Amino acid sequence: MFDIESAGDGRIIMSGRLDAAQAAKAQEFLDEIASPRELDCAGLEYISSAGLGVLLRTQKRIMGQGARLRLVNVSNHIRDVFRYSGFDKIFVIESTPDSG
Amino acid sequence: MQELFTRSLDSLDEIFAFTERFFAGREAEERHQYAVNLVIEELFSNMVKYNPTSAGPIVLELQHRDGAIRVRISDREAEPFDVTAAKASDPEAPLERREGGGLGLLLVQKYVDSLEYAYRDGVSTITFTRKLG
Numbered sequence: 519m520f521d522i523e524s525a526g527d528g529r530i531i532m533s534g535r536l537d538a539a540q541a542a543k544a545q546e547f548l549d550e551i552a553s554p555r556e557l558d559c560a561g562l563e564y565i566s567s568a569g570l571g572v573l574l575r576t577q578k579r580i581m582g583q584g585a586r587l588r589l590v591n592v593s594n595h596i597r598d599v600f601r602y603s604g605f606d607k608i609f610v611i612e613s614t615p616d617s618g
Numbered sequence: 619m620q621e622l623f624t625r626s627l628d629s630l631d632e633i634f635a636f637t638e639r640f641f642a643g644r645e646a647e648e649r650h651q652y653a654v655n656l657v658i659e660e661l662f663s664n665m666v667k668y669n670p671t672s673a674g675p676i677v678l679e680l681q682h683r684d685g686a687i688r689v690r691i692s693d694r695e696a697e698p699f700d701v702t703a704a705k706a707s708d709p710e711a712p713l714e715r716r717e718g719g720g721l722g723l724l725l726v727q728k729y730v731d732s733l734e735y736a737y738r739d740g741v742s743t744i745t746f747t748r749k750l751g
Contacts, residue, residue, distance in 0.1 A: 519631075535634070537627075537630050537659055538627050538630065538659060538663040539627040539628055539630045539631070564652065564655065564656075566656050566659045566660060566663075566722070566725070567660060567721040567722035567724075567725055568659075568663065568722075570721055571721065574713075574716055577713065578713065581713070594649075595648070595649060595652045598649075599656070599725065602709070602724070602725055602728040602729070603707070603709055603721060603724060603725060603728075604708075604709030604710055604711070608713050608716070
């Protein structure tokens with residue numbers, strides 16, 4: 519189960535599991551957003567390399583706009599995935615308030 | 619605990635339900651279940667991606683022994699592909715050089731305590747362990 523929706527002003531809300539079976543859905547949605555800026559991950563339970571690939575392609579697309587994706591409300595588990603892959607240096611990541 | 623899964627990314631939901639049943643009632647922190655799910659997904663999706671013409675299922679076997687989770691993934695109709703010898707992505711590479719290739723393998727290496735590959739009589743088997751604690 520994975521869901522992605524726009525909250526306006528380049529803000530996007532993701533929830534559920536962003537795995538290899540859901541990556542195409544996420545990519546198609548993000549490709550339709552002209553200037554994605556902030557991904558709210560409060561409801562995102564899981565991400566794998568397929569999900570990271572989606573975010574990487576989106577980040578590369580908006581580089582020309584001089585922009586950088588900001589991920590907010592990121593859980594500890596998902597933050598670990600970004601850290602291990604080195605993606606914490608590519609995106610601006612803000613943890614959930616209680617995850618330190 | 620063992621189960622067969624259809625060679626398709628659509629099997630991932632069933633796989634996660636399978637690991638959920640396996641971890642239920644065991645004293646393992648949630649981060650270990652996350653790690654096991656992620657490593658299984660990366661290895662399983664590689665098998666789907668690189669051996670799509672095979673019709674056979676992929677076998678998943680989970681064990682909890684000696685303070686570790688041991689997972690064996692077997693592809694019965696596979697060409698040899700030694701995952702332990704494949705090149706992982708460079709986590710220090712700048713954005714411009716990032717393509718996504720090898721990213722799954724990098725995560726696998728970060729999350730497991732051991733990773734082994736064997737190929738015999740057309741069966742490709744990957745075994746990994748994740749220590750609890």
